[in-house]
Amino acid sequence: MIKFSTTRFGVLEADEEKIINFSDGLVGLPDLKRFILIDHKDTPLKWLQAVDDPDIAFIVASPDIIVDGYSTDLDRTVKNYLQLENENDIVVLVILRVSGEDVIANFQGPLVINASSRKGVQTILERSHKTIQKTS
Amino acid sequence: MLVLTRKSNESIKLGDDITITVVEIKGNSVRLGIKAPGSLRIFREELYEKIKNENIMSLNIPMEEFEKINKALGSK
Numbered sequence: 001m002i003k004f005s006t007t008r009f010g011v012l013e014a015d016e017e018k019i020i021n022f023s024d025g026l027v028g029l030p031d032l033k034r035f036i037l038i039d040h041k042d043t044p045l046k047w048l049q050a051v052d053d054p055d056i057a058f059i060v061a062s063p064d065i066i067v068d069g070y071s072t073d074l075d076r077t078v079k080n081y082l083q084l085e086n087e088n089d090i091v092v093l094v095i096l097r098v099s100g101e102d103v104i105a106n107f108q109g110p111l112v113i114n115a116s117s118r119k120g121v122q123t124i125l126e127r128s129h130k131t132i133q134k135t136s
Numbered sequence: 137m138l139v140l141t142r143k144s145n146e147s148i149k150l151g152d153d154i155t156i157t158v159v160e161i162k163g164n165s166v167r168l169g170i171k172a173p174g175s176l177r178i179f180r181e182e183l184y185e186k187i188k189n190e191n192i193m194s195l196n197i198p199m200e201e202f203e204k205i206n207k208a209l210g211s212k
Contacts, residue, residue: 008199027184027187028184028185028187028191028192029192029195040206043206045206045209055196056195057195057197058194058195059197059201065209066209077174077175077177080174081175081177095190095191096205097190097193098197098204103204103209106187106190106191108186108190109186109190121177122187123177126180126183
């Protein structure tokens with residue numbers, strides 16, 4: 001069990017095995033390696049809370065709740081990186097934010113997690129991928 | 137920054153495991169081939185910067201914005 005404080009959720013306790021390890025951090029944020037996923041009650045959204053920085057929490061969601069037919073076509077590099085043994089262990093999440101009146105989902109830099117090893121990586125998709133905006 | 141001159145089909149080595157080869161030079165474009173370990177992640181710099189900036193803008197979202205996002209997605 002580890003205990004850590006967060007700005008939004010107070011002091012949290014979590015089993016070690018609930019921690020998702022992004023061993024290279026997120027893109028441009030190499031020090032953010034340990035995260036925990038928190039379901040936001042009664043919504044399809046989750047918080048990806050940094051274990052080592054109380055202020056940092058991303059809002060994430062499965063791409064399926066935003067658009068139909070989003071596919072990441074994960075390449076061998078990502079699968080090797082995550083030591084993926086079973087395709088069914090792949091969990092893909094996209095980061096959401098607000099810009100003015102729009103909600104922006106980062107479809108080009110999805111988070112990919114191996115649910116069994118709890119290793120994660122933020123991948124960058126090569127093909128041009130429109131950042132989908134949705135007016136609230 | 138180290139600057140090296142290479143011709144088409146010539147390479148540089150980064151350590152023991154990474155080789156970058158100039159595959160083709162055409163006008164002001166250079167095609168590069170990269171041979172690297174399978175788990176090494178390689179990005180075009182402009183995409184890397186774009187995702188990095190997105191991350192920075194997304195890492196500390198206040199609760200009011202959470203509500204906005206939740207409301208917007210409720211209407212898929």
